Amino acid sequence: xxxxxxxxxxxxxxxxxxxxxxxxxxxxxxxxxxxxxxxxxxxxxxxxxxxxxxxxxxxxxxxxxxxxxxxxxxxxxxxxxxxxxxxxxxxxxxxxxxxxxxxxxxxxxxxxxxxxxxxxxxxxxxxxxxxxxxxxxxxxxxxxxxxxxxxxxxxxxxxxxxxxxxxxxxxxxxxxxxxxxxxxxxxxxxxxxxxxxxxxxxxxxxxxxxxxxxxxxxxxxxxxxxxxxxxxxxxxxxxxxxxxxxxxxxxxxxxxxxxxxxxxxxxxxxxxxxxxxxxxxxxxx
Amino acid sequence: xxxxxxxxxxxxxxxxxxxxxxxxxxxxxxxxxxxxxxxxxxxxxxxxxxxxxxxxxxxxxxxxxxxxxxxxxxxxxxxxxxxxxxxxxxxxxxxxxxxxxxxxxxxxxxxxxxxxxxxxxxxxxxxxxxxxxxxxxxxxxxxxxxxxxxxxxxxxxxxxxxxxxxxxxxxxxxxxxxxxxxxxxxxxxxxxxxxxxxxxxxxxxxxxxxxxxxxxxxxxxxxxxxxxxxxxxxxxxxxxxxxxxxxxxxxxxxxxxxxxxxxxxxxxxxxxxxxxxxxxxxxxxxxxxxxxxxxxxxxxxxxxxxxxxxxxxxxxxxxxxxxxxxxxxxxxxxxxxxxxxxxxxxxxxxxxxxxxxxxxxxxxxxxxxxxxxxxxxxxxx
Numbered sequence: 001x002x003x004x005x006x007x008x009x010x011x012x013x014x015x016x017x018x019x020x021x022x023x024x025x026x027x028x029x030x031x032x033x034x035x036x037x038x039x040x041x042x043x044x045x046x047x048x049x050x051x052x053x054x055x056x057x058x059x060x061x062x063x064x065x066x067x068x069x070x071x072x073x074x075x076x077x078x079x080x081x082x083x084x085x086x087x088x089x090x091x092x093x094x095x096x097x098x099x100x101x102x103x104x105x106x107x108x109x110x111x112x113x114x115x116x117x118x119x120x121x122x123x124x125x126x127x128x129x130x131x132x133x134x135x136x137x138x139x140x141x142x143x144x145x146x147x148x149x150x151x152x153x154x155x156x157x158x159x160x161x162x163x164x165x166x167x168x169x170x171x172x173x174x175x176x177x178x179x180x181x182x183x184x185x186x187x188x189x190x191x192x193x194x195x196x197x198x199x200x201x202x203x204x205x206x207x208x209x210x211x212x213x214x215x216x217x218x219x220x221x222x223x224x225x226x227x228x229x230x231x232x233x234x235x236x237x238x239x240x241x242x243x244x245x246x247x248x249x250x251x252x253x254x255x256x257x258x259x260x261x262x263x264x265x266x267x268x269x270x271x272x273x274x275x276x277x278x279x280x281x282x283x284x285x
Numbered sequence: 286x287x288x289x290x291x292x293x294x295x296x297x298x299x300x301x302x303x304x305x306x307x308x309x310x311x312x313x314x315x316x317x318x319x320x321x322x323x324x325x326x327x328x329x330x331x332x333x334x335x336x337x338x339x340x341x342x343x344x345x346x347x348x349x350x351x352x353x354x355x356x357x358x359x360x361x362x363x364x365x366x367x368x369x370x371x372x373x374x375x376x377x378x379x380x381x382x383x384x385x386x387x388x389x390x391x392x393x394x395x396x397x398x399x400x401x402x403x404x405x406x407x408x409x410x411x412x413x414x415x416x417x418x419x420x421x422x423x424x425x426x427x428x429x430x431x432x433x434x435x436x437x438x439x440x441x442x443x444x445x446x447x448x449x450x451x452x453x454x455x456x457x458x459x460x461x462x463x464x465x466x467x468x469x470x471x472x473x474x475x476x477x478x479x480x481x482x483x484x485x486x487x488x489x490x491x492x493x494x495x496x497x498x499x500x501x502x503x504x505x506x507x508x509x510x511x512x513x514x515x516x517x518x519x520x521x522x523x524x525x526x527x528x529x530x531x532x533x534x535x536x537x538x539x540x541x542x543x544x545x546x547x548x549x550x551x552x553x554x555x556x557x558x559x560x561x562x563x564x565x566x567x568x569x570x571x572x573x574x575x576x577x578x579x580x581x582x583x584x585x586x587x588x589x590x591x592x593x594x595x596x597x598x599x600x601x602x603x604x605x606x607x608x609x610x611x612x613x614x615x616x617x618x619x620x621x622x623x624x625x626x627x628x629x630x631x632x633x634x635x636x637x638x639x640x641x642x643x644x645x646x647x648x649x650x651x652x653x654x655x656x657x658x659x660x661x662x663x664x665x666x
Contacts, residue, residue: 032367068462086464094462101456105312106510115452119463126448151510167459 019082021046021175021206022067027076029059029066036062040076040231045223047204049197051211054227055250060210061097063227064177067208068094080175090119093173095164097180103153109163110135110148116170138166143192158189165196176200178209182216194220217241288413289531291426295412296527296545298432299489300497302439302481304523307502308516309474312454317372318360319498321379322475323482323491325356327386330483335393342431346483353479354472356382407490409541428484435484442477443516446470451512489542496546497523504553507560522552580614580622585631587611589642589650605638 022044029037036059044050052060065071067078069085080088093116113135114127121127127135139145142162147155155163161181168176181197182190197207197220211217217224217237224241226232226249233245310316326349333348356378363374412428424430443450453460453467460467478498485494505519530545537544558565588603609619623640626632631646642650 065458070458070461089462089464092462094459096456096458100458102312102314105455106506106512106515107451107455108511112455115456115459118448118452118465121448123449123465124445 019046020044020079021081022208023079023082024067025077025079027063027066027078028074029062029071030074035229037066037073037227038230040227042225042231042234044206044208044225044234046081046206047201048206048222049201049220050206050208050223050225051217051221052208052225052227053211053214053217053249054232058228058249060227061179064094064179064208064210068092068177091174093168093171093176095168095176095178095181098157098160098164098183100179103155103160105152107152108149109144109152109155109159109166110139112152112163113138113166113170116167119171135166135170138169139163141169142166142196158185161185161189161193165193169196173205175206175208178207180210180212182209183212214246291413291429292409292541293528293531295426295428295432296409296489296531296541297524298429298436299481299485299494300501300523300527300545301520302432302436303485303494303497304501304505304519305439305443305516306474306478306481307498307500307523308505308512308519309450309454310478310498311502311506312512315371316499316503317375318357318475319478319482320495321360321375322353322356322479323485323494323498324386325379325382326352326479326482327383327491328352328389329386330486331386331389331393335389342427346480349483350476350479352382353475353482356479357472357475407486407493407542409489432484435481439477439481442473446473450474489545493542493546496549497526500546500549500553501526504549504556507553507556507563510562522549526552577622577625580618581626583612584608584619584622584640585626585642585646585650588632588640589647603640605640608640 020043022042024040024042024044027037027040027042028035040063052063054060062071066073067080067085069078078085080092085092110132114131116138117127117131117134121131136145136148139148139162142165144155144159144162144166147159152160152163161184165178165181168178176197181193185193197209200207201222209221211221218241221237223235224237225234226240226245228249228251232249233240307316307319310319329348329350329352330345331348333344337344359378360371360374363369363377364371369377409428413426415427417424417427417430449460449465449470452463453465453470457467460470482491482494485497489497501523502515502519504522505515508518509515526549527545530548531541533539533548534541534544556564559567561567587608605619605623609616612619614622623632623634626646627634629646629649631643631649633641633643633646
């Protein structure tokens with residue numbers, strides 16, 4: 001681990017009493033007249049790997065964006081470590097969906113990672129040499145330091161995802177919000193990302209990730225939020241990630257997760273019929 | 286100052302300001318926005334003209350900026366309604382505003398020393414005649430002062446907000462999450478654009494300002510993979526288009542603004558064809574190389590597999606006739622691929638009509654056999 005990242009761990013909000021990483025109260029979000037999130041009440045613990053799970057169109061991305069202040073809720077509020085997002089901005093890192101940006105943008109991998117530092121620099125101040133060095137260290141942590149000067153469109157999907165993760169590391173945050181960090185990456189990258197998330201957790205950071213692969217939820221995460229417009233359930237994996245709750249989240253469309261069918265499901269991982277939207281409007285996942 | 290120099294300087298300033306801002310328009314996929322604003326500021330200019338009673342610069346710049354921001358605002362309202370895509374929204378807003386300007390000009394033609402012809406096409410040839418005075422002192426050509434100041438303002442704006450513009454263009458969501466308001470930056474950029482367009486009006490006209498905004502930036506985008514380089518290249522291309530265009534116009538005895546845009550277009554077409562990274566020619570060559578590399582791999586794999594020495598026998602390689610049937614390639618293609626492999630020392634003609642892997646070839650196949658295309662892809666770098 002590099003020294004600057006290590007420093008951020010100790011100079012972070014450590015020392016204070018453990019309070020919830022995220023508190024969400026009565027949150028309702030709508031696009032036009034269509035509600036996307038309905039009256040969500042939620043507390044997410046600090047220092048855990050937390051999965052947000054639900055069918056397409058369940059409002060998972062919207063939920064993240066609302067927490068990050070990118071979407072204004074109709075009602076309700078969000079607190080991050082006991083304060084509003086604006087006051088906690090520097091404690092939070094965000095990894096958007098890979099498709100949300102134009103990878104043909106004329107810039108290099110290390111440049112994109114340096115953007116993670118922009119928030120600390122504030123308006124007008126330019127990244128300096130040591131900022132670039134930090135960016136290179138973060139690229140090294142995700143295993144692609146050799147690609148630092150590559151134009152970003154020349155990176156594979158998995159490498160692009162790693163660049164995004166490195167950028168989040170460069171933000172040196174306490175809480176990491178990730179929108180489908182495992183989407184469309186190969187098995188090697190998936191393992192690399194997982195061990196990175198676990199390392200973050202071991203440093204006391206909180207990771208909140210939208211996750212699509214039901215088969216790996218229990219293996220990868222400590223805590224789960226089951227969302228389908230409304231909050232279906234949230235809590236530690238063992239108590240919450242149950243067949244009954246999954247049924248309630250995915251409606252009748254989910255094959256019963258008994259031990260016998262689990263192997264079958266595993267074989268069909270990625271089967272789109274598992275991820276059909278049920279009630280809520282399509283389009284905003 | 287000679288009039289040629291004045292024209293070149295004015296043209297260069299206009300082209301540079303447009304080319305710099307144009308990079309961000311192109312990267313934000315908002316090239317049409319330049320088109321829209323360049324037309325929509327017309328009523329602002331006319332109203333400023335009517336209120337001020339003369340062609341003083343400040344009211345015109347103010348009027349244009351206000352209209353520029355109004356345009357952006359209206360387009361955003363349209364887009365946000367979710368019933369209009371951005372292009373449709375732009376297409377609704379700018380003709381409406383532009384036609385208001387046209388009506389104002391024709392209605393008050395008597396009072397306004399501003400004709401449509403001039404607004405649409407500009408007349409850079411007259412810029413040396415229109416001088417700016419400070420009391421009794423002649424400061425120099427008005428257009429040069431205006432466009433020079435605008436260029437300095439644009440350069441200062443981009444320098445100050447470079448990092449902010451970069452992040453809000455690449456990843457607006459992250460920019461917003463980090464506290465760099467993409468909306469504020471968008472309006473700032475559009476205001477600078479409106480101001481630039483007013484300056485460009487007199488020299489290249491409303492229609493051709495679009496060419497200066499989009500074409501040099503789009504050309505630069507084909508030539509580089511770094512934002513800073515793109516800005517520099519775009520500026521250089523803009524200034525070069527305007528300079529070369531001026532002399533072309535003198536040679537052809539044709540419209541100066543038109544010639545400038547034509548030269549910009551020629552630069553673009555050249556880059557489109559011959560850019561080393563994105564040009565059609567380079568792409569075709571790359572495609573061909575990749576295809577050949579693939580064919581080499583296939584051939585080696587096939588020969589390697591089918592000529593493995595069976596027990597006791599010495600391998601005799603593969604017959605060319607069999608290979609031709611197997612791959613269904615043109616004989617010339619097979620010959621070409623085989624020759625390329627022979628040159629690399631991976632393939633040998635054991636006897637007439639038979640091909641065999643050399644020891645080095647077998648080794649190379651062993652190395653790349655796991656991922657047959659890696660070799661071809663590595664040749665890309």
